[in-house]
Amino acid sequence: MMEFPLLEWQDCAYRKWSQLSQCEKAKFSATSSLMDSFMACSSQLQQEEEELLEKLCCDLSVGKEPRAALFYKEEGNKRFGRKQYTAAAVLYSKAISHGSPGTEEIAVCFANRSAVLFYLGHYAECLEDIDRAQEHGYPERLKSKILQRQAECLRKLKQSGFSSIHLPSTESINLTDPTREPAADALCDRLQELKLDRNLKLTNASSSLTMHFSNSKGRHLVASQDIAHGELLIQEEAYVSVIIPDGKPIGGKSTWDISITNCDLYCHHCLQRGLTFLPCNQCSFARYCSPNCRDVAWKRYHYVECSLGSCLLALGVFCHTALRTVLLAGLRQVSEVFNKALKVKTKPQDIVRGAAYNELYCSDYKSLFTLEAHPELQNEEQKFLCGLTSAALCKKLCLDILKAGNEASSLNAETTAEKEKSDMNIIGSAILFHMLQLHCNAQAVTVLQQEYDESAASLVQSKKFSRLATAVFPVLSLLNHSCEPNTSVSFQGRCAMVRACRTIRRGEEVVHCYGPHKLRMGFEERQKLLRDQYFFVCQCEACTEEQRPTLKASCEFCCEKCLSALEGDDILHCFDVSCSHTVRRQQLVLRLQNLQQAVQKAREHIQDNHPDVAVGLLTSCLSEAIEFLSKNHMLIGEIFDLLAQGEASRGDWATAARHLKKSVQIVTQRYGASSLEVGHELFKLAQILFNGCNVEDAMSTIVRAQHILCLHYGPDHCLVQELHEMKTCLLELPGMSGSLESPSHS
Numbered sequence: 192m193m194e195f196p197l198l199e200w201q202d203c204a205y206r207k208w209s210q211l212s213q214c215e216k217a218k219f220s221a222t223s224s225l226m227d228s229f230m231a232c233s234s235q236l237q238q239e240e241e242e243l244l245e246k247l248c249c250d251l252s253v254g255k256e257p258r259a260a261l262f263y264k265e266e267g268n269k270r271f272g273r274k275q276y277t278a279a280a281v282l283y284s285k286a287i288s289h290g291s292p293g294t295e296e297i298a299v300c301f302a303n304r305s306a307v308l309f310y311l312g313h314y315a316e317c318l319e320d321i322d323r324a325q326e327h328g329y330p331e332r333l334k335s336k337i338l339q340r341q342a343e344c345l346r347k348l349k350q351s352g353f354s355s356i357h358l359p360s361t362e363s364i365n366l367t368d369p370t371r372e373p374a375a376d377a378l379c380d381r382l383q384e385l386k387l388d389r390n391l392k393l394t395n396a397s398s399s400l401t402m403h404f405s406n407s408k409g410r411h412l413v414a415s416q417d418i419a420h421g422e423l424l425i426q427e428e429a430y431v432s433v434i435i436p437d438g439k440p441i442g443g444k445s446t447w448d449i450s451i452t453n454c455d456l457y458c459h460h461c462l463q464r465g466l467t468f469l470p471c472n473q474c475s476f477a478r479y480c481s482p483n484c485r486d487v488a489w490k491r492y493h494y495v496e497c498s499l500g501s502c503l504l505a506l507g508v509f510c511h512t513a514l515r516t517v518l519l520a521g522l523r524q525v526s527e528v529f530n531k532a533l534k535v536k537t538k539p540q541d542i543v544r545g546a547a548y549n550e551l552y553c554s555d556y557k558s559l560f561t562l563e564a565h566p567e568l569q570n571e572e573q574k575f576l577c578g579l580t581s582a583a584l585c586k587k588l589c590l591d592i593l594k595a596g597n598e599a600s601s602l603n604a605e606t607t608a609e610k611e612k613s614d615m616n617i618i619g620s621a622i623l624f625h626m627l628q629l630h631c632n633a634q635a636v637t638v639l640q641q642e643y644d645e646s647a648a649s650l651v652q653s654k655k656f657s658r659l660a661t662a663v664f665p666v667l668s669l670l671n672h673s674c675e676p677n678t679s680v681s682f683q684g685r686c687a688m689v690r691a692c693r694t695i696r697r698g699e700e701v702v703h704c705y706g707p708h709k710l711r712m713g714f715e716e717r718q719k720l721l722r723d724q725y726f727f728v729c730q731c732e733a734c735t736e737e738q739r740p741t742l743k744a745s746c747e748f749c750c751e752k753c754l755s756a757l758e759g760d761d762i763l764h765c766f767d768v769s770c771s772h773t774v775r776r777q778q779l780v781l782r783l784q785n786l787q788q789a790v791q792k793a794r795e796h797i798q799d800n801h802p803d804v805a806v807g808l809l810t811s812c813l814s815e816a817i818e819f820l821s822k823n824h825m826l827i828g829e830i831f832d833l834l835a836q837g838e839a840s841r842g843d844w845a846t847a848a849r850h851l852k853k854s855v856q857i858v859t860q861r862y863g864a865s866s867l868e869v870g871h872e873l874f875k876l877a878q879i880l881f882n883g884c885n886v887e888d889a890m891s892t893i894v895r896a897q898h899i900l901c902l903h904y905g906p907d908h909c910l911v912q913e914l915h916e917m918k919t920c921l922l923e924l925p926g927m928s929g930s931l932e933s934p935s936h937s
Contacts, residue, residue, distance in 0.1 A: 194633070194661065196507045196580055203243055204576040207235060211575075219574045221567035225627075229620045232578035236586060244505060244583055253476040253500035257296070259447055260289035264300050266449050271307060280307045280466040281455045288470035288478060298327035302337050308467065314344040314351075316467045394553045395427040395666055400701060402552060402669060409563070411671045411700055418695040420865070421902035424678065425666055425689035430559050431519055432636060432662035432685050433512045434459050436476075436504055453638065453659050460484040462636060462660055463684045473497045476504075492518040495588070502587050506580050508661050509633070513625035514584060516663070517618060520556040525621050526614070528560050558665040564628035568726040574627065581622040585615055629661070631725055632668050636660040636682050639910075662687075672725070673702035674709040674717055675733040679867060679903045690903060692867075702731070709733040710862055748779050749821050756821065779819055786812060787826065793833055802840035809834050828857035832872070835879065844883025851876045870899035874910055881917050886924065893918045 195201065208216075217223070218231040267282035283304040290297030305320035321337045321344075329337060389398040393412075399422070401415045418424065437452045457464050458480035468478040469485055474497050479485040489497075492515050496503060503511040517525055552558050566574065640657040664687050670678070679692040680703055695701060705725060707717035714737040721729045748757045750765040752772045757763040764773045789812050796805035813830050820827055831854035838847035855872045862868040873896035880889035897914045904911060 194507055194509045194629075196510065196576070197247055197505050199243065199247060200505060200580070201576060203240060204579045205572065207240070207579070208572050208575045211235075216571060219571040219578070225566060225624050226616060226620045228574060228578050229581060229623050230616060232575065232582040232623075233585070233616075233619065236579065236582045240579070240583060241586065244502065244587075247505040248501040251501040251504045253474045253504070255289050255291065255475050257289065257291070259475070260286045260296055260300070262286075262447050263289065263449075264296070264303065267300075267303060267307075271303070274310075276307045276311050277466065278451060280304055280311075281451050282449060283307065284455065284466070284468045284470075284478065287468075288475045292472060293327055295328060295330055298324045298329040299333075301327060302329055302333070304467070305337065305340060309340055309344065311466075313466070314347045317344050320467060392552060393666055393669075394551065395425060397422070397424045400424060408671060408700075410669050411702075412669050414695045414697055414699050414701055416697050418691045418701075420691055420694050422691045423688060423905065424691060424701065425687065427554055427664050427666045427687050429634075429636070429662035429664055429685045429687070430554055430556065431512055431516045432462060432660045433508055433515055434462065434660045435508055435658055453657060454478070457638070457659055458484055458684075460488040461684050462682075464638070471497060474500050476500050499584070499587055502584065506584060509577075509626050509629045510580050510584060510622070512629060512633070512661050512663070513581070513622045516556075516559070516625050517621050522614060522618065524556055526617050528557065529617055529621060529624075532560070552666065552669075554665045559663055562628055562632045562663075562665065562668050564624055565631060565726050566624075566627055569627055569630070574623075577626040578623050581619050581626060584622060585619040588615070588618070629663070632663055633661050634664055634667060634687065636662050636685070636687075638682070660685075667703075670701060670703045672705040672721065672729065673731040673733070674704065674707060674729060675731060676702050676704040676708075678703045681904045681908065683908070688905060690905065692865075692903065709737070714738070747783075747821060747824060748776075748819055751819055754822075782819060783826070786815060790826065790830060790833065793837075797833060797836050797840065800840070802837040806834060806837040806841070809837060823857050823860045825857065825861060828854045828861075831857070832875075835875070839879055839882070844879055844885070847879045848876065848883060848885065848888070851879055865899055865902065867899070867903045870896055870903060871910075873899065874914065877914060877917060881921070886921055890918065890921050893921070 196204075215231065215235075219228050263282045263286035267279045267286060270276075270279035270282060283300050286300045287297055287304070290300060301320045301324035305317045305324065308314075308317035308320060318341060321341050324337055325334075390396045390400065392402055393400060396412075397418075399414055399416050399418050400412045402410055403413050404410050434454055434457065436454055454476075455468075455478075456466075458468065459477045460479055461484050463480055465480045468480060469482065471477040471479075471485065471489075471493065477488070477493060477497070477500075479488060495518055496511075496515070499514075503514070520528075635658045637656040638659045640655045659682075662685065667680070667687050667689060670689070677691060677693055677695050677699070678689050678701060681688050681690070689703065691701075705721070707720050709717070712720075714734060718729060718734070721727060748763065749755065750757055750767070750770060750772050751774075753765060753767055753770045755765050755767040755770060757774070758766050759776070761776055762773055763776050763779070765771070789808060793805045793808040793812065796802070796808065809830055813827070813834070816824070816827050816830060831850045835847040835851035835854065838844075838850060851872065855869065855876060858866075858868050858872050873892055877889060877892045877896050880892055883889075893914050897911055897918070900908065900911050900914070
């Protein structure tokens with residue numbers, strides 16, 4: 192997991208822990224302060240650990256490599272020749288990130304990327320890349336190409352009557368951020384329109400919410416009035432967010448990665464999706480959607496992080512997020528908070544009650560600091576790993592760099608060596624505290640994962656979520672967990688939006704799911720995960736209900752003889768008393784695993800654009816599945832879903848629609864008619880019906896999908912907008928009949 196340091200560093204820390212004396216280990220007990228723990232780790236950091244970290248950093252270079260720039264440009268040219276435009280744009284961006292400013296190489300890469308954008312119809316962005324190519328010295332001998340493209344772009348934009356340049360998203364504005372750009376002020380009216388400026392105790396939250404405190408639940412949010420299904424309750428920009436690196440950066444002996452990852456498709460500052468990224472001028476890892484994002488990131492945190500890039504990759508996302516939290520807060524504020532809470536030993540309960548009843552709770556560092564870290568409950572060995580990691584990072588940090596930037600004028604220029612050491616101990620303790628805090632309060636920012644090879648298989652999009660970033664949302668973190676929540680959380684850039692996923696009555700606690708949902712995970716597994724990561728025993732309604740004695744039946748398997756449900760533990764027997772069939776559970780489990788492997792092979796055939804092979808294999812899988820799996824088993828739904836993708840790739844839209852309708856039925860049975868899962872399935876069905884020119888069914892499906900997705904995501908979400916575009920297209924048809932051209936949804 193990218194949250195934690197590389198395994199080599201973890202192994203080193205655990206070996207060192209095993210060699211400590213009991214007296215030394217006592218410094219990490221539940222009663223020890225984090226300052227004592229950090230200082231103990233600093234004294235334990237020896238040359239051996241520093242050399243190991245240096246070695247790991249060498250294998251994770253984020254420097255600019257001219258050979259990589261040439262390689263990625265050539266790979267981009269290959270994808271462009273195959274008309275794989277998204278992949279080509281990403282590879283040109285990779286080349287740009289390794290290029291040196293002001294060189295012909297980087298100028299050519301910008302020009303090549305402008306050609307991709309032209310074919311994708313992104314004319315305004317194409318013009319921007321043409322300007323960049325010229326700024327970096329695009330050769331005169333080739334200028335006729337980009338000037339012709341420039342003229343064609345201007346003509347296209349004039350014909351369309353609008354520019355495709357996107358304004359800043361209203362979803363990512365934080366009313367409490369004093370450093371936000373002046374242009375953001377004009378967009379705050381949107382938040383006022385959404386009635387998220389009227390809560391006198393919680394920023395970025397609906398007035399329908401009030402914060403309560405109890406010894407058993409801690410701080411939690413309660414509905415102060417009835418809340419309608421789909422109502423927006425919280426819209427909050429992350430205090431801190433760090434994109435998750437999901438591809439190994441270039442190293443001395445590594446091969447250059449040409450796969451497309453989230454790091455290639457989303458801005459490393461605002462987390463908005465795009466294709467025209469600009470690199471950091473110093474490193475090859477950080478990429479931004481605009482000069483503004485690049486400048487803001489540098490000013491707030493990247494001025495320190497840039498030179499530590501390989502070190503932060505080695506030490507993990509939690510360490511990186513903890514450091515960025517400290518940088519965003521600033522040394523002065525961190526010192527003030529820690530001196531008050533740690534040195535004078537302020538009780539956490541006093542801080543919590545004060546925040547709950549006496550002060551405005553904002554999305555700021557002071558509120559973030561009051562979120563639970565549970566250092567007294569965390570494993571001592573884990574605390575040592577986090578402490579040694581923060582000590583190693585602090586060893587790399589130069590205090591003079593930390594004091595640069597915004598705070599330079601406020602710090603004493605004659606800081607003594609003793610004061611520097613004291614400051615570094617505060618910084619290290621803060622990083623350790625926030626690393627522990629992230630175990631309980633980190634929020635995964637998720638995005639819909641899509642295929643990017645422009646193949647026929649992408650005509651029906653696979654709507655699976657992938658983790659884009661790790662973030663902390665102080666207001667969102669006030670929501671307690673339930674395995675059957677009454678809210679759903681979605682993201683647009685760095686902004687989290689919480690909506691009611693059902694009607695919530697006045698006085699009812701407002702809760703969301705920390706991950707283990709009752710429809711996706713069994714009771715014992717949920718309880719273990721919540722105990723291990725969040726240090727509590729879940730007593731939500733779903734868990735309480737599942738603890739009651741019930742008939743032991745398996746809803747997973749059915750009888751091969753009569754198709755009735757099977758019940759039992761190790762030996763399963765038919766629920767129908769007239770049937771004497773029995774079977775070992777393990778036998779069916781192995782059969783299920785083999786079937787899952789076959790389905791995975793079929794999925795790979797679809798991704799490789801071999802739909803005929805995939806459909807044949809899936810048909811065989813379906814015949815076997817219905818022999819021993821319950822009719823609403825999710826694997827059967829998955830097979831129908833893949834069959835729909837395969838048939839759509841072959842152009843048989845009618846058959847694809849029949850398969851996907853069966854998948855919708857199974858998903859509805861499992862998750863409920865208004866669930867987000869059903870919304871995604873209906874979206875895919877709408878795509879198939881639209882492409883297959885089935886106008887009436889397409890229109891009704893679009894309306895259903897739009898209603899469900901709007902309840903969970905809101906009207907501005909990209910999926911809702913795409914459905915709106917399909918609906919508009921259908922409404923323009925005379926009498927809602929006729930044929931449609933099949934557009935490519937890639």
